[in-house]
Amino acid sequence: MRGLPLRRTVRRLLGLAALLGGLGAGAACAATGLMVLPATEGSGPLTLAYPTQAPAQTLQRGPFTLQAVPDAPPAGGNHRLVVLSHGSGGSVWTQFDLAQTLVAAGFTVAMPLHAGDNFEDLRDAGPVSWARRPQEVSQAIDRVAAASAPGGRLAPLQLDLRRVGMYGMSAGGLTALVLAGGRWSPARLARHCGAHIAQDFAACVGLSMELTGGPLDGGKLALARRVIRARLGEDTAWRSWDEPRIAAVVAAVPMAATFDLDSLARPRVPFALVRAEHDAWLAPRFHSDAVHAACAARCPVLVDLREGGHGSTLSPPVPGLSGHLARLLDDPPGFDRGSLPAVFERIRDYFVEQLSAVRTAQSAQTP
Numbered sequence: 001m002r003g004l005p006l007r008r009t010v011r012r013l014l015g016l017a018a019l020l021g022g023l024g025a026g027a028a029c030a031a032t033g034l035m036v037l038p039a040t041e042g043s044g045p046l047t048l049a050y051p052t053q054a055p056a057q058t059l060q061r062g063p064f065t066l067q068a069v070p071d072a073p074p075a076g077g078n079h080r081l082v083v084l085s086h087g088s089g090g091s092v093w094t095q096f097d098l099a100q101t102l103v104a105a106g107f108t109v110a111m112p113l114h115a116g117d118n119f120e121d122l123r124d125a126g127p128v129s130w131a132r133r134p135q136e137v138s139q140a141i142d143r144v145a146a147a148s149a150p151g152g153r154l155a156p157l158q159l160d161l162r163r164v165g166m167y168g169m170s171a172g173g174l175t176a177l178v179l180a181g182g183r184w185s186p187a188r189l190a191r192h193c194g195a196h197i198a199q200d201f202a203a204c205v206g207l208s209m210e211l212t213g214g215p216l217d218g219g220k221l222a223l224a225r226r227v228i229r230a231r232l233g234e235d236t237a238w239r240s241w242d243e244p245r246i247a248a249v250v251a252a253v254p255m256a257a258t259f260d261l262d263s264l265a266r267p268r269v270p271f272a273l274v275r276a277e278h279d280a281w282l283a284p285r286f287h288s289d290a291v292h293a294a295c296a297a298r299c300p301v302l303v304d305l306r307e308g309g310h311g312s313t314l315s316p317p318v319p320g321l322s323g324h325l326a327r328l329l330d331d332p333p334g335f336d337r338g339s340l341p342a343v344f345e346r347i348r349d350y351f352v353e354q355l356s357a358v359r360t361a362q363s364a365q366t367p
Contacts, residue, residue: 031056032103033072035153043139044118047092048147049099049109050157051077064093064316067100074156078106080355081144082165083137083246085112085172088129088206090314091119097315098167101344105352107165108157112140117171125171125206127186127232130258133175134241137166141245163247165351169274169313170282173254177291180249180299181268183240184258186232192257192286193228197221202281202328203257204228210324248354250302250347252313253279256287261294270354271295272302274313274347278332281310302350303343307335315340 033052039045052072059066082102084095092111099109114133116124124132145161147154168176178184193204198221201211205224211217238260249267252274275288282288292299305312311329315337321329331337 032068034068034070044113044115047111049103050074063319077157079160081108083110085168085175087170088125094314098344105348110140131239134178138243164245165248166246167250169252173251176249176251179246180271182259182264183238186235189258190232200283200286256291264294271299274303276305276308279310281328
């Protein structure tokens with residue numbers, strides 16, 4: 001893994017001094033609270049993880065076993081929010097270990113379930129959802145703001161929503177790139193697939209087909225090119241979104257072949273990447289590495305998973321995958337999941353630095 005400049009340490013100490021200058025450090029919170037704001041007409045359900053002093057419990061959410069306290073009273077924290085955006089067809093629970101690492105440092109974490117592009121509903125997966133996702137991040141911040149108002153369920157956390165962090169993986173990584181200041185169009189994806197579909201097939205067609213090296217591959221490539229060109233080739237309108245409350249971004253294995261890379265050359269906020277060398281869904285040369293080449297020192301590679309694949313940051317991992325999906329998401333041979341706590345700590349430290357938040361949970365105090 002490659003790190004960030006040494007100035008991170010200085011910034012972290014300055015943030016620590018600013019936040020501890022008044023009342024001093026409080027005790028670390030005992031557990032992760034868990035709260036779900038129900039879906040509304042304008043947005044899907046929003047899952048919140050936050051510091052609490054309640055004792056930890058073992059919860060079952062689908063196939064995932066979590067340590068969290070449902071509807072626990074919020075307490076402590078560093079007054080900062082981070083929004084996590086899941087991948088296409090994903091779930092909030094496969095981001096829970098990262099969320100828990102952030103909560104242990106005092107952050108509150110908001111995890112929207114993206115409409116029409118989640119494990120229960122895939123009807124809008126692809127450009128339709130991609131265009132909507134940044135707005136859903138803004139809606140998540142709005143809902144946290146409402147819950148943080150005096151008398152609200154999150155009011156004890158005294159959240160300062162002027163500087164919010166954002167992490168996204170895969171399609172969530174595309175969302176992160178937009179919120180860092182990038183713009184994209186469906187026609188860009190059509191052009192990319194016209195030129196590189198054989199080398200980046202899964203990025204272009206998703207799970208609908210798979211190249212096997214057999215005699216049918218030529219027909220699959222030709223069919224995919226025609227369909228993509230017909231559906232996306234004429235849609236040249238740029239998609240972008242301005243969310244001034246987002247102050248730092250991490251994009252993990254992002255879908256990036258859709259982007260005008262010049263728009264990412266000077267990100268509007270501090271911005272870092274997580275790449276996976278053996279990503280079989282979004283080939284790094286066309287996605288993570290292309291972004292890094294465009295913005296260079298302005299978007300450092302925060303974590304480089306040399307043995308990792310597209311789904312290697314999902315934790316807890318999705319159990320029982322099979323077939324094509326397993327080949328795209330399961331860990332490549334040699335990847336050590338024991339390295340993930342250090343990965344999540346690196347992401348935590350980045351948000352600590354960029355949002356001037358202390359590493360350990362603090363008692364509530366005025367920022």
